[in-house]
Amino acid sequence: MNIPFYNAAREYAVYKDEFDAAIATVISSGAFILGRQVDEFEEDVMTYTSAKYAVGVASGSDALVVASDILEFRNDAEVITPVFTFFASASCIARLGGKPVFCDVDEDTFCMDMQDAENRITKHTKGILPVHLFLQMADMNHCMELAEKYRLLVLEDAAEGFGMKCLYQGVYKHAGTIGDFGIFSFFPTKTLGGYGDGGMIVTNDKDLYLKAKSYRVHGSTIPHHHDYIGYNSRLDTLQAAILQVKLSNIDKVIEKRSRHAAQYREQLKDIAGVKIPLVKDGKKEVNYAFCIQVEKRDALEVFLKEKGIGTSVYYPVPMHLQKCFAYLRYKRGDFPIAEHLCETVLALPMFPELTEDEVSYVCESIKEFYIR
Numbered sequence: 001m002n003i004p005f006y007n008a009a010r011e012y013a014v015y016k017d018e019f020d021a022a023i024a025t026v027i028s029s030g031a032f033i034l035g036r037q038v039d040e041f042e043e044d045v046m047t048y049t050s051a052k053y054a055v056g057v058a059s060g061s062d063a064l065v066v067a068s069d070i071l072e073f074r075n076d077a078e079v080i081t082p083v084f085t086f087f088a089s090a091s092c093i094a095r096l097g098g099k100p101v102f103c104d105v106d107e108d109t110f111c112m113d114m115q116d117a118e119n120r121i122t123k124h125t126k127g128i129l130p131v132h133l134f135l136q137m138a139d140m141n142h143c144m145e146l147a148e149k150y151r152l153l154v155l156e157d158a159a160e161g162f163g164m165k166c167l168y169q170g171v172y173k174h175a176g177t178i179g180d181f182g183i184f185s186f187f188p189t190k191t192l193g194g195y196g197d198g199g200m201i202v203t204n205d206k207d208l209y210l211k212a213k214s215y216r217v218h219g220s221t222i223p224h225h226h227d228y229i230g231y232n233s234r235l236d237t238l239q240a241a242i243l244q245v246k247l248s249n250i251d252k253v254i255e256k257r258s259r260h261a262a263q264y265r266e267q268l269k270d271i272a273g274v275k276i277p278l279v280k281d282g283k284k285e286v287n288y289a290f291c292i293q294v295e296k297r298d299a300l301e302v303f304l305k306e307k308g309i310g311t312s313v314y315y316p317v318p319m320h321l322q323k324c325f326a327y328l329r330y331k332r333g334d335f336p337i338a339e340h341l342c343e344t345v346l347a348l349p350m351f352p353e354l355t356e357d358e359v360s361y362v363c364e365s366i367k368e369f370y371i372r
Contacts, residue, residue, distance in 0.1 A: 003349050003358045005310030006189045010353035015245060022241040034217075035237035041244050042200070048247065049174040051182070051202035053209035056235025057216050060159040060185025063199035064092035066231055067181040068129075070211045071153045073098040077126035081157075082112040083319045084338035085131045089157050090319045093129070100328065101125070102320050104335045108278040110134055110291065110345075113337075114142040121146070127153040132161030132175045134291050134314070134347075135261070136283040140168055140178045147179075154179030159199075160288045162192040163254050167282035176202050181212075186239065189351075191253065191288045192246055194239040256352035257287040260359055264290055264348060267363035273370050275344075289314060293344040300369050301346060307365045312347040 012019060026035060042054040057063050073079045074096035081089050083102035090100040103116040110133045117128060128147060130138040140156075147154045158164070161175035162184050176182020184190075186198035201212045211228070214221050219230030246253070268274050275293040279285045291314060294300055301311050318338040320330035332339065348362055 001358060001361045002308040003310060003354075003362060005312050005347070005349050006351050007353065008188055008195070011351070014353065015249070018245045019242060022245050023238060026238050026241045032237050034234055035240070037237050037240040037244060038235050041235070041240040041247070044244060044247050045184075045200060045202065048250070049177055049202065051174070051177045052204040053202065053206065053212075055201045055209065055212040055216060056240060057199045057201060057231075058233040058235065059197040060183060060187060060199040061088040061092070062231065062233040063183035063185070063201045064088050064155070064157060064159075065095065066212060066215045066233060067155050067183055067201050068092045068096055068098070070208060070215060071127060071155060071180060073127055073129075073153075073155070076124070078122060078124045079127045079129055079155075080117045080120055080125060081129040081319075082131050082133075082338075083335045084110060084315065084341055085133065085157070085319065086159065086315065087319070087322070088159070089129060089131050090325070094325070098126070099124075100319070100325070102318075102328075102330065102335065104337045105133075105341070107337045107341070109136060109280055110277070110341065111136065111138040112143075114139050114146065117143075118146055121150050121152075125150065125152060127155060129155045129157055130179075131157040131159075132164055134160060134289045135164075135277060135285045135287045136279055137161060137164050137166040137175050139280075140166055140173070144168075144178060154181075156182040158182050159185035159187075160190065161286070162190065162288075163250060163286040165284040172284065177204065180205065181208060186243055189288075191257065191286055192243065192250055194243050194246075196236065196239055198235050198239040198243065200235065253352045254286050256354075257350060258285070260350060260354050261285070261287040261290050263356060263359045264292075264363065267360065268292065268366060271367055271370055274366065287350055289347045290350045291345050291347045293341065294346055294366075295344070295370075297344050297346050300366065303369045304362070304365055307361075309362055309365060310349055314345060314347050316342055318342050 158176035219228030273295040
């Protein structure tokens, strides 16, 4: 078999007529920048997540930078963020002149270790940037307790978290809707992914919403009048139209991913050398990525490639060991769990159009490697 890590062509074949119609509508309208589909998609996201406000921007990374700027994560302000994450979760702070303060993560869930985060809070700490990683949300109950206790702002990085929920104060809340700001990425591989870059900022605070809406168009509310030094970061109308189609099918997509994850769990559970991700109580998972921890990870990756199976390593280098963050003076050994994960985590194929036979082939190939 030849099983890609991700394949957009299969999805397009399923929804071709809907995608083609949505794209044709935008092109025929000529409204390519902040067309009506952007407004409609923002409304759709608000309805789905119960967020009060939503602002479409050009990418998830831009969403993090814009939100960080509005929350004043700059000028040496310290912001605590996990060391095991995608680069944008830390670069959004550093590029504004803020100071990323890294904390370790929970080995079972890959998400931020809130106790370690608390240990790193100082009088200079301005905020917390938790990341909802792979399949479940970070511990937002603990996070918001810290925010209240130390008077901190919270920016939820839900780039991978669309559709995830957690039990928060007795009610299930969507990823991105608990902190001061939340952000989503619509990178093609995401659970809700476009056919190009795209992102969104969500909030329940009207003042923050109005600022974000202004910041995405150069800090302007009236053309050629600028209240802020903003950005040029707008969700493309074509992407919004495509994402409307995808959002209308999101529950089916999440369910299909869930079935693949259940099959992986069942068929890999008894293999020595393979650790399956744990979903904590009070979390409703969404399998953006299915990441296992394995012995001899690099050799397994090569073996699976030879068998025609696509994989990915999330993430090969923790943030504190990235060359660009050398000025923060962290060293190897400072975050042992994250460093261990970077040596052992492997992401398996995960997209809705996978077949049961393909998942079985992946699992049988992994068994073959460890038996061999």
